[in-house]
Amino acid sequence: MNPAQHRLGQTHSREEHLYREHWFSVPLDHQKPEGETIEVFAREVSRHDAPEAPWIVYFQGGPGHRADRPLAPSGWLKEALKDYRVLLLDQRGTGLSSPINQQTLPLRGDTQQQANYLSFFRADSIVADAEAIRFALNSEPWSILGQSFGGFCSLSYLSFYPEGLREVFITAGLGPLQGHPDQVYRATYQRTAARNDEYFERYPEDQPLAQRIAQHLSQVIELLPTGERLSAHRFQMLGSFLGGNSRIDGLHYLLEDAFVETPAGLRLSDAFLAQVSSIVSYAQNPLYAVLHEACYGQGAASNWSAARIAAERGDFAPDSIPFRFTGEAIMPWYFDEDPALQPLQEVAELIAQKDDWPDLYDLDQLAHNQVPVAATAYFDDIYVDHGLAVQTARAVQGLQLWETGEYHHDGLRADGEKIFATLRGLLRNGSPG
Incomplete structure (x- = not known):
């Protein structure tokens, strides 16, 4: 994996926290690193007294949603900042990361060329961006948190770049690993x-x-x-x-x-x-x-x-x-x-x-996974089915699963401090909290 080209943007200080902008140039197609590049934006949030804390990268839900724009740390972000500095990643095609919409997509050419371009905006490309960004930041293996579609991204990361991961937290994001x-x-x-x-x-x-x-x-x-x-x-x-x-x-x-x-x-x-x-x-x-x-x-x-x-x-x-x-x-x-x-x-x-989509997961790698993983599966989630989530959890070696009926799909937004603390407790202590 080649590092992304990196430049710093603006840094702002608000109360006890720093907000630093990062811009990265990454290959559109990571299989062709010398080819066309796109721009990916991320915002770092860190405490003034812990500017070199270990990284955790947040993969938000979607696909197609930009990262949160926090006014002040709250919820899961507030809890995470106790131990980490946080990288809020605008996944490619969203926010400030080479955004895709009806205004920009025609720049690619005709509809077939547009469709070819869009084929590079799924989880496999998103996690390749993240790993290239990790190299650009000279980071050791880092932690990641994936909510909903961000959980799909986390499973792809575990499949293809497990060496880049220290630990993984997944909320409402254990999608099926195979099947239609x-x-x-x-x-x-x-x-x-x-x-x-x-x-x-x-x-x-x-x-x-x-x-x-x-x-x-x-x-x-x-x-x-x-x-x-x-x-x-x-x-x-x-x-x-x-x-x-x-x-x-x-x-x-x-x-x-x-x-x-x-x-x-x-x-x-x-x-x-x-x-x-x-x-x-x-x-x-x-x-x-x-x-x-x-x-x-x-x-x-x-x-x-x-x-x-x-x-x-x-x-x-x-x-x-x-x-x-x-x-x-x-x-x-x-x-x-x-x-x-x-x-x-x-x-x-x-x-x-389109019927020739490549695989998003490596089932053998997940079956032999060595990276600590903790995840939620909500009984009544209407977007990520509990039964399918449990099947996926069983396919990832060592994954610790917290099953609960306390939350629906937006649990991380509704009660992020508790959920993040519970998953962290599962990894650190083998029990919630």
């Missing part, structure tokens, strides 16, 4: 249906209200502030609230803002439409929509797995009774309706039909 994405959606739709039932049991008045909104949207043109029509199946995307412990209540508060009386009769309120617009738009993370199913791909095309499995089930149609919200599933019609995705429709189709 269909298995993911068959499992997670089942959990999403159960989470819908739980939500509507808590707020029974919201079931007829949600049905009413969906029916209204099929009959009346309602425009989002961005100008496009809000469809009934796009309304179902509000199921993203169901992946969180407390956010489930936020969905209830959102729905109670839905209707307002107007001279033309009942319409959806401006306040409701504005809130919905910020949730159903992929303007800030288009890469998530394009590569979400591809993050599972190994030797087979996803072929719009989520949409096919939803049709197979039949109970997630917008007019189904009872009404059900979807989760993080990406549907092909998003690329018809979301202005941020419409220019990416053709390249998304090419990605969905």
Whole structure:
């Protein structure tokens, strides 16, 4: 592994912490280190009194989300800074790291050239970036923390560059190591249906209200502030609230803002439409929509797995009774309706039909793993199925698994201090805490 080219950016001091910008030039294709390069950005956070503490790198969820921009250390970051300096990595294609969206992607050429370019933005390339960055920083083997898709990245790191790792923490990120994405959606739709039932049991008045909104949207043109029509199946995307412990209540508060009386009769309120617009738009993370199913791909095309499995089930149609919200599933019609995705429709189709994805994991290496690993698996996680997570945990030698029903998928954000401390305790003491 060749080191990345490295330059320092600005350094800022806030209270007891330093925030230092790092910029790295890395190969687009790590198999061709002399070829085209892209830029990767990372932000270091460290304590003034521990500027040379050992590194921990954070791989955030996604794919396609930039790293956190902390205003002040809190949650898991606050806990991690007790022992480490933290590197918040904008994974390639996100944030300041050669960002990909409908504005920048046409620079690559036609849609096939764009699809070829996007094939280098999965977990295998992301961890190759990280290892090149480790060399550039002259770091000893470092620790990593992976949340959700960041956990997928952590498993790839363990597969291909275990010599670069001191220890690994994974939260809500033990995805399947092999098999087609269909298995993911068959499992997670089942959990999403159960989470819908739980939500509507808590707020029974919201079931007829949600049905009413969906029916209204099929009959009346309602425009989002961005100008496009809000469809009934796009309304179902509000199921993203169901992946969180407390956010489930936020969905209830959102729905109670839905209707307002107007001279033309009942319409959806401006306040409701504005809130919905910020949730159903992929303007800030288009890469998530394009590569979400591809993050599972190994030797087979996803072929719009989520949409096919939803049709197979039949109970997630917008007019189904009872009404059900979807989760993080990406549907092909998003690329018809979301202005941020419409220019990416053709390249998304090419990605969905791509059937020669390389392996993301080395099963033999994981079976003989020597790096200390601690991970969570949440019983009711609607995005990373508990059963599939347990299978993956068993395939990684020495992985210590904390199974709990206390959290949903966003546990690290909801209670990061406790979760990080618990996983650290598993590695250091063999017991939580």
